[in-house]
Amino acid sequence: MNQFGKILKFELSGYLKNKVFVGVTVFLVIAITIAMFIPNISAMFKSDEEAVPDVLPGMLVYADDPELSSMVGQYFGEAFPDYAIMLADGSLEDVKAKVVSGDVQCAFVMDSLDSYTYYVNNLSMYDANMHTANSVLQEVYRVTAMVQGGMSPEQAEKILSAQIQCNAVTLGKDQMQNFFYTYIMIFALYMVILLYGQMVATNVAVEKSSRAMEVLITSANPTSMMFGKVIASCLAGLMQLIAVFGTALVFYNVNKSAWGDNIIIDSIFNIPVSLFAYMLLFFILGFLIYAFLYGAIGSTASKLEDINTSVLPITFLFIIAFIVVMASMGSGNIDNTIMKVCSFIPFTSPMAMFTRICMSTVPWYEILISVAILIGSTIGVGFIAAKIYRVGVLLYGTSPKLGNIIKSVWKS
Amino acid sequence: MRLELKNIDKSFGEKQVLKGISFAAEGGKAFGLLGRNGAGKTTTIRILMNVFPANGGEILLDGEKIDYAKVGFGYLPEERGMYPKKLIIDQLTYFAELKGMSHRSAVKSVDYWLDRLDMGEHRNKRLDTLSKGNQQKIQLITALAHDPDIVILDEPFSGLDPVNAMLLKDVVKEQIAKGKIVLFSSHQMSYIEEFCDSIAIINAGRVVLSGDLHDVKRNYPRNKLIVSSVCPEKIRADFGSSCAVSDNKDLIIRLSRPDDKQSIMKRLVENYDIDEIRVFEPSLNDIFIEYAEEQA
Numbered sequence: 001m002n003q004f005g006k007i008l009k010f011e012l013s014g015y016l017k018n019k020v021f022v023g024v025t026v027f028l029v030i031a032i033t034i035a036m037f038i039p040n041i042s043a044m045f046k047s048d049e050e051a052v053p054d055v056l057p058g059m060l061v062y063a064d065d066p067e068l069s070s071m072v073g074q075y076f077g078e079a080f081p082d083y084a085i086m087l088a089d090g091s092l093e094d095v096k097a098k099v100v101s102g103d104v105q106c107a108f109v110m111d112s113l114d115s116y117t118y119y120v121n122n123l124s125m126y127d128a129n130m131h132t133a134n135s136v137l138q139e140v141y142r143v144t145a146m147v148q149g150g151m152s153p154e155q156a157e158k159i160l161s162a163q164i165q166c167n168a169v170t171l172g173k174d175q176m177q178n179f180f181y182t183y184i185m186i187f188a189l190y191m192v193i194l195l196y197g198q199m200v201a202t203n204v205a206v207e208k209s210s211r212a213m214e215v216l217i218t219s220a221n222p223t224s225m226m227f228g229k230v231i232a233s234c235l236a237g238l239m240q241l242i243a244v245f246g247t248a249l250v251f252y253n254v255n256k257s258a259w260g261d262n263i264i265i266d267s268i269f270n271i272p273v274s275l276f277a278y279m280l281l282f283f284i285l286g287f288l289i290y291a292f293l294y295g296a297i298g299s300t301a302s303k304l305e306d307i308n309t310s311v312l313p314i315t316f317l318f319i320i321a322f323i324v325v326m327a328s329m330g331s332g333n334i335d336n337t338i339m340k341v342c343s344f345i346p347f348t349s350p351m352a353m354f355t356r357i358c359m360s361t362v363p364w365y366e367i368l369i370s371v372a373i374l375i376g377s378t379i380g381v382g383f384i385a386a387k388i389y390r391v392g393v394l395l396y397g398t399s400p401k402l403g404n405i406i407k408s409v410w411k412s
Numbered sequence: 413m414r415l416e417l418k419n420i421d422k423s424f425g426e427k428q429v430l431k432g433i434s435f436a437a438e439g440g441k442a443f444g445l446l447g448r449n450g451a452g453k454t455t456t457i458r459i460l461m462n463v464f465p466a467n468g469g470e471i472l473l474d475g476e477k478i479d480y481a482k483v484g485f486g487y488l489p490e491e492r493g494m495y496p497k498k499l500i501i502d503q504l505t506y507f508a509e510l511k512g513m514s515h516r517s518a519v520k521s522v523d524y525w526l527d528r529l530d531m532g533e534h535r536n537k538r539l540d541t542l543s544k545g546n547q548q549k550i551q552l553i554t555a556l557a558h559d560p561d562i563v564i565l566d567e568p569f570s571g572l573d574p575v576n577a578m579l580l581k582d583v584v585k586e587q588i589a590k591g592k593i594v595l596f597s598s599h600q601m602s603y604i605e606e607f608c609d610s611i612a613i614i615n616a617g618r619v620v621l622s623g624d625l626h627d628v629k630r631n632y633p634r635n636k637l638i639v640s641s642v643c644p645e646k647i648r649a650d651f652g653s654s655c656a657v658s659d660n661k662d663l664i665i666r667l668s669r670p671d672d673k674q675s676i677m678k679r680l681v682e683n684y685d686i687d688e689i690r691v692f693e694p695s696l697n698d699i700f701i702e703y704a705e706e707q708a
Contacts, residue, residue, distance in 0.1 A: 002512075003510060006506070006509045006510060007510070010502075010506045013502075014498070206495075207495075210493045210494070210495065210496055211489070211491045211492060211493025212493050212494045212495050213493075214487075214489035214491050214492075214493060215487065215489065215493075215494065215507060215551075215554050216507075216510075217463055218458075218461045218463055218485065218487045218489075219507060219510040219511055220510045390464075394458075394463070394464075
């Protein structure tokens with residue numbers, strides 16, 4: 001235990017003195033600080049823009065019938081406040097030429113009140129003009145039809161603008177609201193495990209290839225070594241996350257008024273305490289179980305170059321878990337069979353079970369069983385990893401075959 | 413203190429690496445563990461240090477089963493290496509702490525050894541900024557800083573210049589004088605002869621020769637005479653096939669019976685112009701080559 005503490009301290013200080021680690025953390029903290037000030041910054045630029053009124057882009061309305069064209073022009077004037085509406089004279093060719101030359105941005109050529117052609121030079125992905133025009137024209141058409149049928153324009157207006165009163169009461173979980181922090185946690189777990197797992201594997205392989213292992217293995221117990229290294233990397237990862245999300249939280253509160261009622265941001269920072277506790281629990285366990293695997297793999301590599309290929313199977317396992325969870329989140333059907341199975345398998349449960357807890361209602365005993373399995377397997381994987389490490393670090397030369405490692409671990 | 417290895421067996425998979433290794437080393441003396449590359453020295457050392465267990469046999473300290481919680485080992489591995497990118501003081505302190513020292517006494521001891529080995533000025537440098545010889549001195553500190561009871565040095569002199577080799581010799585003598593068990597493994601026989609009172613030669617996983625170095629040499633058959641003469645051709649012609657020429661032009665006369673020594677010496681002195689006659693004393697190198705090659 002004493003040795004474990006010393007290893008933990010040494011490894012952790014190794015991370016904290018690592019220039020890349022510190023650099024990345026500082027960069028992330030600065031980036032998130034800037035991000036949290038975005039509403040203030042953009043507000044500053046916005047006020048400048050409003051001081052200098054822009055020339056509105058032009059929109060042409062053209063119809064053979066001058067009455068139709070002036071009527072549509074009038075309606076569009078109200079519907080498109082961001083455009084200068086102009087009635088076109090001349091021929092259809094002139095209208096097209098004006099659109100192509102850029103004199104106007106777009107043109108509506110009306111065949112009748114319920115039929116038109118929209119001319120635009122480049123159709124933007126976000127061009128909603130046709131949509132707006134359709135609803136305006138539809139309403140005009142309906143009012144006209146109703147008035148012709150004997151109603152007064154006021155009556156027709158009232159019928160068409162009738163609003164439905166509705167309320168949603170969430171008895172279980174609001175998937176919409178919980179989606180974002182589930183997403184962030186899953187993504188953070190994904191990034192951190194891939195990053196730190198690789199770091200743990202490299203760390204072990206460096207000791208082996210620099211032969212520092214020869215001294216270490218005769219000085220310290222392999223189980224202490226493995227647990228010390230992995231838990232140190234977990235603490236380093238948590239510190240980094242706390243630095244980044246802590247900064248985000250502080251500056252969110254500083255800029256709270258500027259953020260206003262942004263639902264996404266609000267839901268992230270108002271995560272319920274119980275979910276936060278689950279997040280921490282699954283994060284730590286998920287991190288540890290993968291870090292042990294990465295450490296064990298690192299000990300079997302003879303050269304640093306071998307690491308990238310050796311860790312592939314673990315990385316694949318992890319990516320598959322990630323994809324299953326992400327796909328289920330996107331589908332809206334969180335409690336599907338695959339997710340249920342995955343939420344009990346130790347390597348997938350940190351992501352799958354957390355997602356289910358956040359976005360659906362999971363019975364307490366299922367959570368308990370899942371966590372118990374996960375804790376048990378994390379400890380088990382830790383001890384197996386330590387055994388692999390003990391055997392692996394003294395094998396030089398060609399990378400040992402998986403079967404041989406299992407055999408020697410079994411024997412020792 | 414007396415360290416005994418008794419009938420140590422070890423196999424890796426199908427391959428039996430050690431076949432009943434036995435030897436004993438005393439405190440206050442240096443013990444030489446010799447053998448060719450791949451003979452099983454490093455495996456023996458690792459078993460002795462409990463890196464992995466033996467398949468059979470036992471290790472005794474003062475007649476009782478060794479208790480690794482109580483005995484301190486210091487080890488300079490043949491494959492040198494520490495953390496190249498970390499500060500020297502940090503890693504030396506870490507290694508000493510892993511061996512059970514408190515942080516404060518570890519720093520104190522490491523500083524003592526850095527000064528003792530003239531490395532004090534490199535205290536706060538990264539290891540990879542040092543020359544190979546100096547890195548080796550730093551590594552030696554990992555073997556000594558925690559004041560171990562048993563010091564195992566694998567090729568300690570390789571790569572050291574004569575001044576550093578001298579410094580290391582003094583350190584080793586100091587450790588021996590303190591009553592520690594010093595286990596040497598080296599291919600440089602001159603150093604073994606200089607330090608070691610006892611040796612064991614391992615060949616293909618077996619101890620082929622062991623015991624007190626003087627006894628080993630004395631027991632070597634004294635059946636050769638070294639003769640230095642101004643007329644070697646004459647002697648060669650008279651002695652025929654029992655006479656050979658050594659590398660430095662001396663003659664080597666093999667005696668068919670060691671008891672003939674006196675009469676042959678007399679015959680040589682009376683009949684030829686002789687500068688010097690002596691009985692051939694084998695060096696450890698000669699013994700090593702003979703025993704390590706024999707069963708290979």
